Amino acid sequence: MLGEGILKGLAQTAKNFAGSYVSEERLTTVQYPEERLPVAEASRVFPFLVFDGSEWLGGMRCVACQICEKECPPKCIYIEKSKDKKPDYVGKQQFYPVRFDIDISVCMSCQICVEVCPFEAIKMDTAFELATDDRFGGLLLDRQQLAKSNEYYHSIHPTEASEVDARLDEEKVKAEAKAKAAAPAAAAKPPAPAGGKD
Amino acid sequence: MKTVEEIKAAIEAAVPGAKVEIVPNPGPSGEHSLLLGHEQAVEVARFLRDDPELALDYLSNVTGVDWLDKEVTEKVKVKRQVTKTVDGVEQTVEETVDETRKHVEPGYLEAVYHLFSMARKHGPVVLRLRTGNRTDQVEVPSLTMLWRAAEFQEREVFDLYGIVFKGHPDLRRILMWEGFKDHPMRKDYVEPDDYEYEPTAHDQVLKRAQAHQAQAAAMGQEGAGAGQ
Amino acid sequence: MSTFETIPESTSQTSAEHLAERLSKSITAAAEADRREGWNRPPVFLPESENGVLEVAMGPHHPSTHGVFRMDVSVDGERVIRLKPVFGYLHRNHEKIAEGTAYLASMPYTDRLDYFCSLTNNWAYALAVEKLAGIQVPERAEYIRVILAELTRIQNHAAAVGFLLQDMGASGTPLMYAFREREKILDLFEQLTGSRMMCNYMRFGGCRVDVTDAWLDRARRLVAGMPQFVDEFEALLTTNEILMVRCQGIGALKPDLAVNAGVTGPMLRATGVNYDLRKVDHYGIYDRFKFRIPLGDHGDVYDRYMVRILEIREAVHILEQALKEIPAGPIMDPKTKLRGFRPKPGEAYGRIEAPKGELGFYLISDGGSNPYRYRVRPPSMINLTVLEDMCLGHNVADVVVILGSVDIVLGEVDR
């Protein structure tokens, strides 16, 4: 019969329309600002810098090694290395970034900076509500804007963050053991330059 | 499927006077290619397509490659006649001297064709065509008349590399606009200086941004729109 | 004080006549060239109408071209007598940028080629590099790749059919159905890879992160519900009389022309040519799965539509098998370095069956950290070679439908 196919299709849409009153499955709309979809744990938008403890500059894990700057495909990271050093999470003296800028108007959210970072310092954030009318001011993030606490990292990527913490703790234990082993050796040989092993 | 050597032999048997050379591929993929001479290229390609055993009816990929001029330095031993005073007597002695010679191997543009067979489900056979140099002898014969698949791809190679395909029915620019002068995929292409605000510039990008700012400063306030 | 230019009175010809004359000359010349070289092309329609010929530039801003694509169409009344595609409005220099950066850094750029199917693009590039450097991929990673590629195929085909219907004038409804399913698949992608569209997931020698059991369970649930969606989609469309009238016999393509023009993917299989790289190249682990290749008969728009729907069903079969059999094990080849990756000199051409056709990557390495030559063989662009042949003689309204059935993505056409 001519028109049968059309009627079949219309029945389908009618089923979906009526079904949307009773079934969650068929009512897919998310009323965005009031109601939000759960953010996936692996979700990534823009990078941020992790710091330990309460002070953002003191606890920053980044040692300004500039690997992410080199590997970043669209070249949206800019780092300036410090002249002096500060202790990092295992107590080793390290450089820190005096300047760490990410231009999020260029960033392509590819996560390669996170993958290449050997210090677990840069991670991906999940905040996406960043629309602004100020292109030159609003889209260039400096190191203070980028710094987020480890607690925040735990809140957005719990599984990944605990793994990272476990790894860092292990390293710390190893480093301490090494330091302990090195201390008697250093004491036995006083002429060796102090701190040279670091 | 036949090996490259067998294909070469088959071509030489079928197309008299065909110039075919094997270009080896040192990589693990082992896809060696056949370099064709210009005169018989279309004949050879027709043979490859129509030969029932090869039946390469499907041209998958056409692309260009730009090989720049290479400066080759080599050490050559040269015999030279030197006049020497030996035991108070002047003599002419032949001596071997090391000499470094430099010569420039001219670069060329290359069109690469990847052929497969849909009928017999084998492949790839890689064909290469080379131009004389990179400036004025940039013609190679077109294979569009044999495989329509080459139509847009050869146009793209013409657009981006500047290889002129002789016999192509509609050789116009395809990706860039009409009136564009350069061939941007060539290795020595210089981009136009359209400066962009670069807050995170480093390495080459920083160099370019600095060059632009220096240029803008030299031109004064008039052309320094970006300097303001 | 008029600023309008006056038209010289000596012009005896009207512009339409002039146009028709110019056009008929060019068409005759083209036909002449075709005869000379024995091209297999359908006969060229010469303009016969007295009304003259109208040249229409469809695009680059056109609601139904899939992005920024232009067709210069000459129409005689409603009939198309000449059609030239114009590309390049989204030419964003993917190849040039890739030749200037490290091998790894090109991976996120491949996501943006065919932005519906980022995971198959990743796979094609990873496959080409693995071929170039001789890397082996662990078994579990191969399974993950197959699962993701088939999910990509489902969402691409669903969206392609939705867009085809959108072009046909069914504004909204089929596309909404397609996007409803697509969103579910995108949620899966996001949970695994972190991003909805630009997944950047595969690496040379494996995958970036491992799938969890929870994710696999979710995928199994989604795949179990998929046949129901396809049934619903088909009930909505397949026997719809309007769709049949608009699609059957429109844009028919002969198999020999399709092969000669390098057409691949569902478009080729709709003409009846059995050529699917999953069966031909046996790349990955596709020979472990049982699946059939749907083939068309007439090569028209309706066949392309049907082939896509059937491919969704076959993809569901593959997914069911892969999700059942996936083994435990590593997901990365331990020998492959992430940074400082330098393959030995050589070249390789790697290709896979992407949802749109054969997606190939041709790489030349000179031993450095950047590829010397990086080329993408874009299936969408080469499938457009036969666009003119398919459209000649049809109405203008059909051109939009035919273009919709080719299923192009401009990011890949122009790169």
Next chain:
Amino acid sequence: MAIDQELKIEMGKQGVFVTTIQELYNWGRRSSVWPMQFGLACCAIEMIATTMARYDLARFGAEVFRPSPRQADLMIVAGTVTKKMAPQVVRLYNQMAEPKYVIAMGACAISGGPFKQGYNVLKGIDRYMPVDVHIPGCPPRPEALIQAFMTLQKKIDSHHLTGEGRPRYLDPDAPGEFKVPEPGEHDLEPASNQGVWPVPVVIR
């Protein structure tokens, strides 16, 4: 002239609604911003996803996507603008009727994004025409587009009809059309429209 907010609420409770012409005008403007159906690249897919059932941009008064620039108020530049496409984008913008707004969606539209170093990529659409809202992301999530849309609505709400804070389309001296660039032999000419693109200098 502003109304005392508390008084207004109090009167609203009594069933008397008070407003100003300005508020009414802005309310009308922001509640029916119709975008143009105009996609360029990857971000366009997320834009389409935003209009689909799950995110449903129609809830914000952006009910229909108009294919014609003459019927649209908002241009969402969704995707990479190449140099070949830029003249057409500017021409479409010029053809839109006032008041018109522009959202630059995604990294490419803002600055060229990841493709910034390409020879055929325009390094930001704001070289040629003014942009109201920028959304970073590659591509931004559909929610991000909705949030940008609400940002635009807030911006419209803050407009004054007269005086300093008035928008561009109420200022007779401000240009409504911008020069369409011409494709030249090596690059677009001009490379940017003077006055639209104030670029800060970054000295390193």
